[in-house]
Amino acid sequence: MNMKTAEDAGMAAAVHSNRRTYERVFARFDVRFQDVQDAARALRAYSLNLSAGGLCLRTQRSYDVGSRVRLAMTVDGEDFDLQGLVAWVRDDAEAIGVRFVDLTEDDRARLQRVVSTYTRELR
Secondary structure: OOHHHHHHHHHHHHHHHHHOOOOOEEOOOEEEEOOHHHHHHHOOEEEEEEOOOEEEEEOOOOOOOOOEEEEEEEEOOEEEEEEEEEEEEEHHHOEEEEEEEOOOHHHHHHHHHHHHHHHHHHO
């Protein structure tokens, strides 16, 4: 890797890390798509990480950036039915980033509580 590329990668990582509003933790659990068409496209989906603002999903199908998705998931005994927007797609890793939208304060607080549980377990 040449110096310019390394500097660019470092700057991109710094910018990317500063964009996150919520703490993100590694968490693996099954995620179900609420819409039948999305469920059929995904085949099976599970999380790679989670925050109160969104999550990274591993899927067997890709989605277009900007697509709306409805997700259902159970994390640490908490059931969630959430709306999201696909923020990014990585076809090579079969992963998508989903940013939660129209989140109630109750759901955000419950998500934050779940993330805090994972954070405490890592310490």
